[in-house]
Amino acid sequence: GAPALTLPERAATGTAQRGATLRIARPAASAAETLDPASSLSAYEYLGALYNRVVRLDRDGETVPDLATDWSSNADATVWDFQLRAGIRFHDGRPLTSRDVRYTFRHILDPDVASPQAGALDLIDDIVAVDETTVRFALSTPNAEFPSLLTAYQCYVIPEDSADEIGHTGIGTGPFILEHYTPAGAGAVRVNEDYFDGRAALDRIEFSSIQDTSARVNALLARQVDLLSQTNLDNPTARVVANSAGTTVARVANAQWYTIPMLATSEEFADPQMRQAMKLAYDPNAILSTALQGTGTPGWDNPVPPELKAWLDTEREYDPEKARGILRSIGRENFSTRIYTSAYEPNFTAIATAYASQVREAGIDLRITNVAADSYYTQVWMSEPLMVSYWFTGRPVDQLLNQIFRTGSSYNESAWSNEQFDQLLDAARADTNDTTRRQKYQDAQQLIIDDGADMTPVFGDRLVGLSENVVNYDEYGFEMDYLSLGLKEA
């Protein structure tokens, strides 16, 4: 009989004890990691504790206020004004002004910084500090979804002229103040008593970096830490953690968006029919149950997660026989190739394994090839025809589609190019009417499902290991809820 993987849906809630210290273990990005949010090597876990963004996403993918209270645009959505909250101070006591915001985005757009968000924001023509609390963005093309682009975690606001030292000072406006920090080492933050949104429940958070997944889990089981951040536990581990005394597992629903990009420029997958066969041949439900033991949602090759308002609710057909027929008709019967995977993320191999065993029914033979985690995204990604990849969900729909599916985008991992799709996105951006704009985004999703080169088998819940003492753990929109996170009252 199937063992029930009884994982609690959500972490315990309750009153947090005051004055507590929480210990978080995290995987370090690299020895070169930094606290500069704009960098591609930022120490992600610290950012939400130390900084704020102008606007952020809420649980439903909607843009909501953070440092800005209000925002508005002109009629064709080419000029956007953001009104900042008054009286906010950085940790070093300096007041937050529109100049800091201007500086932050200039910093992101600085080519020397090579920020991953620079591409998404390169439509910004000019940034003006209108007055102390108003900042204005002038865009080169209309974009009705512009505020959502500012929710990325690279867009945390840093003080003016701090670029040189921000990497280790971590001075922001956030609920916690940096105590000390070593790249790829230990660090700690203490509570910001003057936080504008109220004092956080915890007094202090200690971070330690543990690269090896099992070592991280062992640290939790041995009660050396209270929470494993950013770690998606694989299922057996999650079971062990859930069943061990003192530890439990929390889920962040659909946090991991798994993809199987088929390189559209490759000989194997240049043919749309071929790609269609690869999709028809597998059942996302089977992947969900085999690889993730049901902890997630089937994707049906639509990259937009169900949480987003713009989600297109449709289920493409699953028919291995039809897939086999297509393969036969294009002379690709008994198609065989490698599918690459890596220990980079604990579920990659499971998904590759499950996918390969699914498509066998259509006569497709996939040889799973494991590649060292470190070279996976430098040597395999965007160069091998077939692999497993993933993204975090929690980006706004416009950014999601533009960043990952638009022709020529540097994150377009399948190198798919569809003119009609690109035009649809442009049209959506220019459309200030919410309803019709959403329709355009849904049309774009249908295009991806029909012609796209990226398969989205599943959205996986992120399984987070934590101590039973942790209360009010929650995470969405690239940020842990650091305000209410706490330890149970003794």
Next chain:
Amino acid sequence: MARLIGTRLATSVITLFLAAFFVFFAVQALPGDVAQQLLGQNATEEAVATMREQLGLDANVWVRFAEWLGGAVTGDFGTSLVSGESVSGTLWTAFSHTLLIAVPAIVVGIGLSLVLGVWAGSRRGTSTDSGISLIALVAMSIPEFVVATVLILLFAIIAPIFPAVVLGGPDASLSELLPAIVLPAITLVIAMAAYIIRAMRSSTIDGLATEYATTAELKGLTRRRVLWRHVAPSAILPVLPVISINVAWLLGGVVVVESVFNYPGLGKLMIDSVSTRDLPILQAIAVLSALVYVTVNLIADLLALAADPRQRTLHSSRRRSRPAKEASA
């Protein structure tokens, strides 16, 4: 005698130089452009060229070797490609951490295994002997990662006596490291003891079978005195290389153990640097390990000189060849 030590020192230096040479050129021969690696796929050609220049990659390879070697001799291995920090600093921290687990492991491991080995050898054929031999056999047949995993399960999770991992990373304090060295050190002791026990056992058996051991016994000496005074000093000679190989292996970075325990030592630095292709660090680790290897061998040679009066006068040192464990992990 002094000349003998002089020759040994000279050969050690040659070995070290050759090792450095190999390491440098092997790393140069790796496919792929370091500059390209660092900048990623989307880097422009000019950027790569600038980077190459910054790294000095466009200079003649021999010139670079000479410069690198010159730096290495003075303890300067350049800066890490990843963190931008001085390699020597990083290396020294990691090495001192490794020493923290290695030295107790070496002291306890060698002492314990020599005693067990002599004990088993002197009671050849008894149940004591079979017991010790069996344990040694099993210990050398179980991979370290299994031992480490089981130790963590038993002594960190089920009975939380010792920490399972080190949280502090490279700048962990001594007070955090001290309790954390116990389990890794035990793992290392188990991994290395088996070979020394076996070597010492068979060497003791050989020693007991010598004419001089029989003669000593027939002089009316107690068995204990025969064993420790007559047999053990010579019996340890063939075991010295086994010990030195194990010690070198242990100090050269115990990759598996350190990665399981998240222990911020040389082994972990090595595996992290392999992942990030941090070549200056890797080169420095290789040279440091070679230095350790050479030093340990030198010490073993000198100890052999001390333990065997014959070697002090006979210039043709008789090479003993019965290595037990050469870098098996």
Next chain:
Amino acid sequence: MIRLRDLTVGTRIGLSLVGLTILIAILAPWLAPYDPIATNADNALAGSSWSHWLGTDQYGRDVLSRTIEGGRFALLVSLLATTVAVVVGTLIGAIAAYYGRWVDAATTRVLDAVLAVPAVLALLLIVSVFGNSLWVLVLAISVVYVPAVARVVRGATRPVLSTGYVTAARARGERSLPIIRREVLPNILDTILVEFAMRASWVVLLVSTLSFLGFGVNPPTPDWGLMIQENRTALTVAPAGTLAPIVTLSLLVVGLNLAADGLGKYLGVDRARRGVI
């Protein structure tokens, strides 16, 4: 020929363990009750039952089948790598010893320098750069072990070179290679055999360590080291997934060690004295 009944019990147990493992590895496709890579979501992490004697792993794959097939890769790599290392090492060692003087001195220095570079570092680097294909692994491991083998062989060759039969061959004016082949090799064959068995046991451990560190075989290939790595966190929930590969791996290594010990004793002393070729 080696006569079985002359071997000690330990040696016989060792040889049987090794033989059995090899046999099982060869016959694995016929022995394994299930396809070792077939997943079954509905039956993941199951305990032992009549249909799955050792239970299943996280993907619902049969642990018994995976354990049965799990030695194939490690054995194949070990066999090939050990053979290459021993053959090449023997040649280098014998030639260095034969020519002596500066050839020997130079070879020894170079071998020592190679030995001084940590083996794991070399291996990890090679594998991370050139991938983990069978031949890369085999060559990498051989490179690491050649110096060690060469040193042992050199040590074993030197006393042989001072014997009368080698002197006689030299006095007859025979060339170096025929002397090494006809007179030296047969007499260090015992050393080489024991060396082989010993190296093989280390290579098995090394291969599984590499798999454990994620540098070895690719999933979903069943492999003991990889199985331990994959299943060890579930040790408390489904112990068989971890224990089965640990036990089989250790038995193989114990077997190789016993065989090496026994053969060493047998070949070193008894074989020559009994006059059995």
Next chain:
Amino acid sequence: MTSSTVAAVRGLCVSYDAGDQRVTVAEDIDFELTRGRTLGLVGESGSGKSTVARTLLGHLRDGSRVDAGTVTVFEDDVFALASAPLRQLRGGTVALVAQNAGHALTPSMRIGAQLRETLDAHGLPSGDDRLVELLDLVRLPSPNALIDRYPHELSGGQQQRVAIAMAVATDPKILVLDEPTTALDVITQAAVLALVNELRERLGMAVLIVSHDLGVVSAVADDVLVMRLGREVEHGPTQEVLSRPREDYTRELIAAAPRVHGVDILVREDPDADVVVRCRDVDIRYPRAPKLAVSGFDVEILRGETVAVVGESGSGKSTVASALAGLADVERGEAALWSSDGARHDLLGAAARRPVDVRRSVQLIFQNADLALNPRRTIGDAIARPLKVFGRASRAEMPAAVDRLLTEVGLGPEFARRVPAQLSGGQRQRVGIARALAAEPTLLIADEITTALDVSVQAEVLALLDHLRANRGLSCLFISHDLAVVRSVADRIVVMKDGRIVESAPTAVLFEQPRHPYTRSLLEAVVEPGHTELPGSDADHRATTLDPDAPLVDVGNGHRVRDDEGALTTR
């Protein structure tokens, strides 16, 4: 058992486990040891002498056991003793001097410490003065300095004396000497034996001396027990047994023992024979060695002649042999070989660079038969190899040629398929000879070919060699450290010391009129059966200092002597 009987062995049977069967080492051995008297235990190697001797200390090798009989020392059954009294007996009442002192002293301990612990173990005073006294007793020079030396810093004879000092340190009642002189040269041997006799008289001990050498036993033992295959062959007063042996085996032993005195010296001078090999002023140095291994070596070997080279260990005998065979480089000098057609070939180059014919013409037979044959190849293989290399037989003729050679050296064709391990030492040596003969050489170099053999086997091999020399007209360079061995085979003898020739003469001349003091002391030190007197030589006082520049002077009759210490003037 009389009152002076200190130990008695009665019906002793000892056996050991070999696989599933028991092998008997000693069977029904009986003897007594009497105070002040010496019993000699003789017999060939492996006959069980050591085993029996060591039972007096209650010691058996691992795996052995006493099947029957008793060993009593002063009324105590030694095998029934508890461990404390047994330790008292060992080293206290009965002391052992082991076979090879070089191996019996612990290498990692200083001489003084080893002596001291023996005294300590038996509760005797162990001050430095006592140690010095003991070393003095065995007449070791500068005992004060010796205390701090390690065993390897002593010569073989000195080591043997230390071992004896250690044994007598506790004033034991019984002294067991297991082949105390086997590893020593004749001169040292004589000195050690004299010392044993003297100590026995002074300390009033009962002595058991084990030896395979009848000469040794004859010189020191009052009674003798001859053993063979673990059994007693003959037992009685030495005089009687040696002069009127009752058993054939004893007679054989006596006959085979090499002698210096009283046997005929063969004289077969054929001055017209052509020279086969001539060496002039040859210097040989090993690579990087500071000192010459051989200097100014001169020799001339005629066709059909046997020239012996004699000298103590390290005197350079083997070096000469290797140089002639092309295995060691000659630094200076001339050496030439004349083949039967009268052509002259240089004998200076390395073997690999010599013409095939020269390589074929010079053949070596090796000292240690164990190492001379490749243990992994059959006898047939070993003999066929030179046949093939030198093209002496085609592939088809090979088996027949091998059979013929085997028969010629007295082995049957059936040996061709055996491996060396299945042969006895004497048989192996014959194979070595057959292998050398296969090349059809002109010159045979025999390097200590009989050293490792028992006397009786030794005699057979020597006879074979002589037979072949006569039949095939072979010239032979015969190397030995034992003058007695060469007496019956050599036409001429060259005596070497420290790499130089000290005397060279026709055999008869050398034995009858030795001129050089070294040669003379060698001759005097020889012990042989029937001579119950010990030679009056003392190893420590014969250290003849050789003058490196002294010339080799021809005194006529082909007798040449090095002019050392007035060797030529004092007669």
